[in-house]
Amino acid sequence: MMMSRKIAAGSAAIVGALIATASAHADEPRMLKELSPDGGGACFSRVYDASHLKAHPHQKVARIFFYHGPDPVSRPSEDPTDGLGTAGYNGFMATTVRGASKPEWVGGWCNVSGETGEKAAIHCGMECDRTMAELSLDAKGRLKVDAFDRDIYLDIGAEDELGTAEYERQALGTDDNGFLLERRPAADCKAEFARIAPANPALGDPLRIRLKPDQPFCFGRDYSAEHLASHPEQVTQTIRVFRGAAQVASFAAQGKAGDWPNGADLVVAMTTRKGDAKATQTYSCQGEADQWRCVAIVATGVASCDLSEKEIYLRRGANGTMMLANPKESLPLTDLCQAGGDTKSDDKVFRLEAMPQSACSQ
Incomplete structure (x- = not known):
């Protein structure tokens, strides 16, 4: 029984946790100078306060972080290619919805899709030809996140499979798009992604x-x-x-x-x-x-x-x-x-x- 890595975070029973696998293949992430002029990890984020969320009842996302760089989620693994990136992913998005204790996340490939430069359009894709987000920088260096689908953490065809009521419960809100994120130290993003699956010191080395x-x-x-x-x-x-x-x-x-x-x-x-x-x-x-x-x-x-x-x-x-x-x-x-x-x-x-x-x- 094999299950491919589901990029959205989730919980499973112990047998399922032992069986679930993560594909880690050896492509170094491609760094975009538009997001990372110095070639290092680039972090953008926004944490919404209570007053903003009250004024936007159809927005579920309370915290959103985007990281451009090597995989910030994977732990030391059994795969000999560990540490060389996750299938070449260079973009990772983590969002925490209202009331949730930890983020969900997705990873994908980000590349410039328009004119190069500070205001270049950047497309981030995922497996199965899905879009993770369309990115751009404004004049103040803030990251605009568009085309962030409500069902980004759900399987293709989830609306038909789950039915309207359950889909609305699991999907993001109708206002969860058009985010404007501030540039932050890379350590902030790494700390946020670490909340997804905190390392257990008792486990020691793989x-x-x-x-x-x-x-x-x-x-x-x-x-x-x-x-x-x-x-x-x-x-x-x-x-x-x-x-x-x-x-x-x-x-x-x-x-x-x-x-x-x-x-x-x-x-x-x-x-x-x-x-x-x-x-x-x-x-x-x-x-x-x-x-x-x-x-x-x-x-x-x-x-x-x-x-x-x-x-x-x-x-x-x-x-x-x-x-x-x-x-x-x-x-x-x-x-x-x-x-x-x-x-x-x-x-x-x-x-x-x-x-x-x-x-x-x-």
Whole structure:
């Protein structure tokens, strides 16, 4: 189950959060001298006071920030291309509506579409040929934001899909356009975008930093009888996720350290409360956004079904733990060729602790 990055901010349950991915590809943002004469990040913003909002009842936006420069939202990720921009985006808009606790945001590509110079027209586009905004600078250097659609944070065709009432509730107001923003220090925009998804210091470095390509690791959990009694739908009794000497040697022979964790193999071993023998499965991983997407593989020459959709996801947890998500039947609880559909038990998300390598010996 894969979901492409939705630029609008939102919340999700823990499984969805572990699965959601962010596309970060390696195009440096193109800086426009009209917005950034010195080539650095450019910030424009406006925060509306209560009297303005009272006089404009059809305006939902209470705070609006535009940033021109490298991605101000993404955190250090598992993707080896992290830090090189978000698909070449060089324009980012964050708005907070009345009563909201944090902004929603969009990103896109901004380019001069008219005559160059201080008053040049700048078009900012998004995926699917959508317009993020039309920008221009006035004589005082303020940024005029036009063509800012009411459904900029909604999917295409949302009005028909949601119906009139729900669309009006989710869309921006009829007066949410024609904003005039003052130039501000770049730090102001970075602080505003940081409100979208505040960094959690307890998470520490991403897995690709914590786990080294030339070193084995072992994470796992042994569930107590008390825990299993309180989770009657959980089948898993013990679980291990590890790279041993064989997996380290395989990456040394075939992988590239600069691409880590892409191409890293790992093993999942489990026992169940049913008393079955230990089951193991090997997976091949790729870094995607802030997680590892690991696809089940089989030994060469072994007859099997197509395991390309049998996936698990790994993400760093708080205080040195590792989170494993099993959104579908992708763990060796049963024969992966026989299982199908979503996991219907409590065996969906595991918080795993670091263990000595001896605990993961095969």
